[in-house]
Amino acid sequence: SYNLFIGGHAGKAATSGTSNTFIGGKVGRTTTTGGNNTIVGSQSSYNQNATCSNTTTLGSQAGYSITSGSANLAIGYRALYSTSSGNYNVAIGHQSLYYQNNYYSVAIGYQALYSSNTNHNSSVAVGYRAAYGYRGEMALAFGYYALYSSQTTGNIGFGYNAAYQVTTGQGNIGIGNSTLTVTTTGEYNTAIGACAGQSLNSDKSYNLFIG
Numbered sequence: 001s002y003n004l005f006i007g008g009h010a011g012k013a014a015t016s017g018t019s020n021t022f023i024g025g026k027v028g029r030t031t032t033t034g035g036n037n038t039i040v041g042s043q044s045s046y047n048q049n050a051t052c053s054n055t056t057t058l059g060s061q062a063g064y065s066i067t068s069g070s071a072n073l074a075i076g077y078r079a080l081y082s083t084s085s086g087n088y089n090v091a092i093g094h095q096s097l098y099y100q101n102n103y104y105s106v107a108i109g110y111q112a113l114y115s116s117n118t119n120h121n122s123s124v125a126v127g128y129r130a131a132y133g134y135r136g137e138m139a140l141a142f143g144y145y146a147l148y149s150s151q152t153t154g155n156i157g158f159g160y161n162a163a164y165q166v167t168t169g170q171g172n173i174g175i176g177n178s179t180l181t182v183t184t185t186g187e188y189n190t191a192i193g194a195c196a197g198q199s200l201n202s203d204k205s206y207n208l209f210i211g
Helices: none
Strands: 004-006 022-023 038-040 056-058 073-075 090-092 106-108 122-127 140-142 156-158 174-176 190-192 208-210
Touching: none
Parallel strands: 004 022, 022 038, 038 056, 056 073, 073 090, 090 106, 106 122, 122 140, 140 156, 156 174, 174 190, 190 208
Antiparallel strands: none
8 A cells, every 4th residue: 555656567566565656667576565665767676675665766777686675775877786685875876886785884976885895884985986996894985086995994085085095904094185195005094184195105004194
């Protein structure tokens, strides 16, 4: 009851699910008892599990691979595309959280958190390709290409290219445009201010730069 299905094969398997809105071709085609889902766009939530609930996907192929995951929000073409079991994620933007299969992550912007993989959770990325290749946990990336290459835990980048090349180094903080841009394996560095720590050798750790 309280369902709205519009489009070829939209909600075709629904049985007892309630409060669902499916708009678009093949939208929510496998959902049977799941409820409180809003799915709009061709093949959006295409593979959603029969019992998935509380999911919102808006855009062509948004949330395409969701199976057992619930309470996800995906807005944009192929946003949250490869997620299967991840829960409580927010992806807004073209291919944001594209390879994500995790929990409690937020990505806003074109290909933000694009390459995040299994068991890398609780990250926030806002900006064009922010944390694009991130494979760690608990990242904060705000800005164009912030934390672009980061692959480990607990890094923070605020600003254009902030901590751009950090790979295996953890606990780095870059606040300001082009901070810590060549640091790769160094750990626990803090740089505040435009271009602060920009030339720090790739493997140096425990440094503070201000200004």
